[in-house]
């Protein structure tokens with residue numbers, strides 16, 4: 001799953017959020033320049 005980062009406000013946007021929009025833009029501030037963020041590797045330590 002891809003993530004994008006808004007150049008202006010720094011909001012992290014899920015690619016699924018962009019699907020519902022007419023174009024690629026930040027759903028928060030409306031800025032059109034988004035960086036493609038690298039997928040974060042989250043290490044989840046599960047304890048009993």
Ligand SMILES: [Zn+2]
Pocket residue numbers: 006007008009010011026027028029030031
């Ligand atoms: Zn923004």
